[in-house]
Amino acid sequence: MARVLEVQGVSKRFLGLKALQGVTLHLEEGEILAVIGPNGAGKSTLLNVISGLLRPDAGRVLFLGRDVTPLPPEARTHLGLGRAFQIPTPLPELTVRENLLVGALFGRPGRSRKEAEAMVEAVLELTGLAAKAEAPAGELTLLEDKRLELARALATGPKVLLLDEVMAGLRPKEAQEAVDLVRRIRDAGVSVLFIEHLMPVVRALADRVVVLDYGEVIAEGPYEQVAREERVREAYLGR
Numbered sequence: 001m002a003r004v005l006e007v008q009g010v011s012k013r014f015l016g017l018k019a020l021q022g023v024t025l026h027l028e029e030g031e032i033l034a035v036i037g038p039n040g041a042g043k044s045t046l047l048n049v050i051s052g053l054l055r056p057d058a059g060r061v062l063f064l065g066r067d068v069t070p071l072p073p074e075a076r077t078h079l080g081l082g083r084a085f086q087i088p089t090p091l092p093e094l095t096v097r098e099n100l101l102v103g104a105l106f107g108r109p110g111r112s113r114k115e116a117e118a119m120v121e122a123v124l125e126l127t128g129l130a131a132k133a134e135a136p137a138g139e140l141t142l143l144e145d146k147r148l149e150l151a152r153a154l155a156t157g158p159k160v161l162l163l164d165e166v167m168a169g170l171r172p173k174e175a176q177e178a179v180d181l182v183r184r185i186r187d188a189g190v191s192v193l194f195i196e197h198l199m200p201v202v203r204a205l206a207d208r209v210v211v212l213d214y215g216e217v218i219a220e221g222p223y224e225q226v227a228r229e230e231r232v233r234e235a236y237l238g239r
């Protein structure tokens with residue numbers, strides 16, 4: 001299977017602190033990969049390096065076989081690397097549909113208005129937001145907010161989607177709906193790398209799990225396997 005994303009030997013320091021140390025991992029086409037680890041393990045730093053918000057001190061990021069390490073975030077979005085944040089940041093005065101249109105138009109330059117509108121309709125349908133299309137984004141429930149955050153990332157037309165704890169704050173039933181949505185997204189042809197604290201979500205969703213601790217990969221494999229590993233248990237118990 002093709003590797004749509006590769007992180008090779010990435011290190012990142014903040015002053016004296018080694019947030020990432022020689023992290024190597026990959027995402028395959030059609031895969032849902034979870035990155036887990038205790039608080040402060042480096043998960044968000046890793047996503048920031050992949051999406052281009054942070055420059056690594058060493059190592060590189062390959063997207064669809066191309067070295068994107070020198071590229072700013074917008075350029076990576078334009079190539080098809082999408083990202084949704086833990087704290088949704090829609091434009092609250094605009095409607096749901098208008099927010100998605102902004103993503104569809106600016107996330108992919110060169111796309112015509114007509115293509116962008118068609119993309120928006122497809123994303124509204126996929127994310128179950130069609131009934132809320134005319135609602136101002138500032139007036140959504142928490143679950144709808146999360147859906148919109150995913151939808152905004154999807155409207156850019158990503159090949160790979162990066163998710164940083166997008167289920168945080170959801171009740172179990174809502175989290176289950178979000179899990180179903182991420183599956184539908186993958187089935188629509190988008191590979192997914194997600195960070196998640198909720199272990200039931202990781203177990204339900206991930207094809208494969210990478211565990212970070214103190215900025216290093218300490219385990220990798222199917223959930224049931226890594227959850228049994230001594231080093232992983234210690235990492236979680238030790239915090």
Ligand code: ADP
Binds near residue numbers: 040044
């Ligand atoms: P996680 O997302 O796994 O909880 P982070 O990637 O947010 O971990 O943080 C990894 C480590 O790097 C932590 O010790 C954190 O305090 C530190 N860190 C993260 N961002 C910065 C920053 N901008 N400046 C200084 N230290 C940072």
Ligand code: MG
Binds near residue numbers: 043044045
């Ligand atoms: Mg984090």
